[in-house]
Structure formats: structure tokens, C-alpha cells
Amino acid sequence: MGSDHSRLRTASPADLRAEIRAGRYAKHTAGLGAGVLQANLAILPESAALDFMRYCQRNPKPCPLVGVGDTGDPILHTLGRDIDIRTDVPAYNIYRDGKLAESVTDITDLWQDDFVAFALGCSFTFEAALAEAGIPMWHIDNDTTVPMFRSGIDTVPAGPFGGKMVVSMRAIPEDRMDDVYRICTRFPYAHGAPVHAGDPAEIGIRDVGQPQWGDPAPVPPGHVATFWACGVTPQVALENAGLPICITHKPGHMLVTDVPEDAENPVLSAA
Template structure:
């Protein structure tokens, strides 16, 4: 289990906080999950595909805006998201990556410098870490931050809308809460529809086809205290299931829970509809 320090050394609510976080990651000083880093700043998932299938992948995201909300799309070969940060290099600024070959996870490098190609298109996809600031401000628990571990993520039995060659099951993240807290959390996160919004399910994991909460497909299991229920949100790891199912010769994603910390502020996302095909331009 990789650790993350719940209290960040970076000053909150300034672009410099996000830049300092990225620079620490770029230097290899932070390789763990990014929950709690640079509070106030939007975090993003990553998917990278060759340019010839990028239009289909973008249509897949548009067809599935709850688990795959698009924040930004790069130009072919461009390793920046200029709209997300002034000094940002997507090849180095995630703590860890995943490289897929023919649909199989081939390696998990700490940067993409040796595998980057000029025909690649990168997609920044919304992350539920972005609304955790609002949960904490509302006095609601975020168990993985409390325990200094990664958020648990599960593959459900809910199919995404297919856009060939992309298809697959929706992934969800889980945070334990009491029923009363879950109701408040739904109201809070419902204001952030551009980063997954309200929970997709509260209560019985079996309703999502999840058999064992102690065995997440991604991240770390966290315990439920007496009186708590699991609260499930759509998760931006969903595209990785679709990338694997498409069996592309080459594709890249981030290691789940290891996000890009951007200069954009979570406040910019409040009240924004997930139907926006690309939030930041």
C-alpha cells in the first residue's frame, strides 16, 4: 500500500500550490496517490491513445459523461494541457503511469519520456478527488484521506455506452458514511456534476455487481465503521477498462489514484453540467 500525507505542505488556493505539487512529482519526490494534495485545485485522470482512434475515444467520453467527464484534450503529439497549467508536462507530472499493449498492462513507469510518440492524443478526465475538498468542508468523512491510503475502486456490472472500439463496465470509487452523511454528501457532490457529481448508488454493493468490498480492483480497501454504508461514485478509471477492452496496440493511462494536479480551481466546476464535451479550452 502506498502512502499519502493527508496534510499537504503546499499552500492552498493558489496556482503556485499546484505547480509545487507537480514539480515535486516531476522530481520523483511524491510517487503515491494525490488525494489531499494542493487543496482547492482540480485533479485529473489521464487517457492517451493514437490519433487515429482519438475521435472515437472522445465520442466514448461524450457518450458517458458521468464516469468520463472531459476536462481537456491535447493536440496530437502535444505533451501539455496548456489550459490546465502554465508549467505542466503530462509525460512527467503524474506520480505513476500505466502503459497498455494489445489491451494488456505492460508496464507502470514513473514517466513517459521513453515511450512518448508524436501521434498521441491525451485526454484529461474529471476526478472525484476534486469534490473531496467540498466534502471535508461540509464536515463529511473521507476515509482514504484519514487513513493515508488510496481510494478503493471497483468494476461494476453496469455497461457504458459503447463507441467502437471502446466499450466496458463502469468503475466506481467508494467512501464509507452513515446514511445521514451519505444524504448530505449526495447534495454536496451533486453540485460538481463535471467531476462525477452525486453518487450512483448508496448501500448494497451487490446492486452494482460488487461481491467483496475488501477486494477492490484498484486502490486500497478501507473499513466501514458500525452504522456506515458504502457510498459509490462514478470513477475516471472507467476509461482504462475501455482501453483494455479495445485491445489497442498502444495506449497509456495513469495509475489509479495517482492524478494530475492542475492550476484550475474546484470552484470553477461548481454548477457545471457534465454534458459539456470539453470543460476547459
């Protein structure tokens, strides 16, 4: 029987990863791993790894790089104790020739000796700080995945990688907007402050009720549709690159690390 999300809210990062590795939990990780950095995932052949690293360096808001594995090594030594990237993410998306081929919960059989794993900071980290400040988030309260949209904002290309920025949306009470910017600025490795607040059309989003990823969330009266750079952006860049194979996390299903969420340098901060 699978583990329950509510029960795992108080689990340690190591215990949470153990549940995921054992196949007992395969849902989203929003609201889990309090106090530590969650990470988006990209795995690709070494032949494309340097260009992808350049892409992340040129686009730090949507692609805040927090960890890079060694070629062929699935253990992410800098992000925590005994993290096996093949098993410790609840769900993975497999892309072949730039197209989503399947979603799986374990990539042990797909791992290649030339794979390089990249971990990128995730918005779930700053959500914990917003919740602690009493700022509600509809998707957490309703156990859904945050809505994500392909925006009209261009990223800076590198090699075969490029495309539009993906953004995540949360409806924020008007009187808490200053608090949101102040809090999120503290987390540059978790996308930092919002990239836009207000009319979604100004960043190319026609219908805020129809996200491309995640679940719809309302924008009630007295709230502002607020958008952050999102770690699905590199997935779009990987699709556009059309690599023979690459692997990402399934949106909303993150790697929970041992790195403190407010770390100034994640590489040096794993517990």
C-alpha cells in the same frame, strides 16, 4: 529523498507538479491540491482519439472530459501553467495490446508524435468539499488509495471502446447522506453525485472488502457504502479496445491542474 505526503498537503499545484516532475513524489494524490481540479489521464494514438472522445461524451459520469491536448503536444495548455503530461503525473500505467505491461513515473521516452492526451475529472476534487463539510473519508485519514470496483453497470460503447463502469466506494455516515448528494451535485466535472448507495450486490459487487484497484476500506456500523462513477472506467475501455499502446495514470495517482474545483467550464478556467 522523496517528498512526504503530509508536507505536500499545503503545496500549490505548481509546486506539487514540480516535486512530481523532479521525481521526488510518486505516491497517490488524495488530499493534495486543495481547491483545484484533479484529473485522470488517458493517452492514445490519434487514430483512436475521435472514438475515445465519443466514448467520453456518451458516458459523462465516469468520463467527465476536462481537457484534450493537441496531437503530438505533451503540454496541456488549457489546464494550467506549464503542465507537461509526460512528467507531471506521479505514476503511469502502460498498456500494450490491451494488457498492462508496466508502471513508470516518467513517459518522456515513450511519447509519440501521434499521441493525444485526454484529461478527465476525478473524485479527489469533491472529496475536498466533503472534508470541508466535516464528512470523514477513511482512505484519506489512513493515507491509502480509495477502493475501486468493476461494477455490473454497462457504459455506452463508441467504436472499439466499451465495458463496465468502474466505481469508487466511500463509507458515509447515515445522517450525512443528504449532504453528500447536495455537495457532490455541484461538481459535474468530478463525477457528480453517487451512482449508488447501499447494497453493493445491487450493482454487481460481491465483496466490498476486495476491491480490484486501490485499498480495502471498512464500512462501519451506521455508515452506508456509497459508490461514485470512477475515472478508472476509461482504463477498462482502453483495455477492451486492445490498442497497440496507450497510457493512463496509475489509479489514485492523478494530474493536479490549476483549474478551480468548482469551475463551470474547465477549459476556460485555468489560473
